[in-house]
Amino acid sequence: EVQLVESGGGLVQPGGSLRLSCAASGFAFTAYWMNWVRQAPGKGLEWVAKIKADGSEKYHVDSVKGRFTISRDNAKNSLYLQMNSLRAEDSAVYYCARGQYGFGYWGLGTLVTVSS
């Protein structure tokens, strides 16, 4: 059974940092593009970043470029999102999702709240 389990969310002050993790199991992690998608409270979905199966290509949405970095450790079947210089507008549930364009599997999400 495919499982994606996010962790690392929490309350952080503006300007602070967090590192999100996504533990993958039940499939060949090294064969898939992986993504982070976020959803602010009561709002729609926003794609944040994606990384190629071997980690050789990484892309981020313009609003997080220079602040967030996606990475992966294929030996640990894990996906990460390093978030720096956090802003109030980054507050959201962050999901990891498998796939390049269609995301067939999603985790349950981890909540990030940026507030003083």
Added chain:
Amino acid sequence: QSALTQPPSASGSPGQSVTISCTGTNSDVGGYNFVSWYQQYPGKAPKLMIYEVTKRPSGVPDRFSGSKSGNTASLTVSGLQAEDEADYYCSSCAGSNNLVFGGGTKLTVL
């Protein structure tokens, strides 16, 4: 990277058909056959319902179908059931480096 345009709401009675539109540009919806549709219940993770414009993942009822014409993609739900009441989001490849979602449509089964 502007969001794709979806109607905020749609509705239909049980047994009827409803179509939700998703309008973009020739840089996203119109330029690629990588449109997906997701169903999301409150407090839950999204679920993939349609990918590559028309394809259904295993387990998704054939009441759900997708199509595209020009810069507009559509999701049609036939034979509406109470359990179809949810939020629906479209997404599209927007160049090799980007992906964009629609703003979401709340589907109400009357």
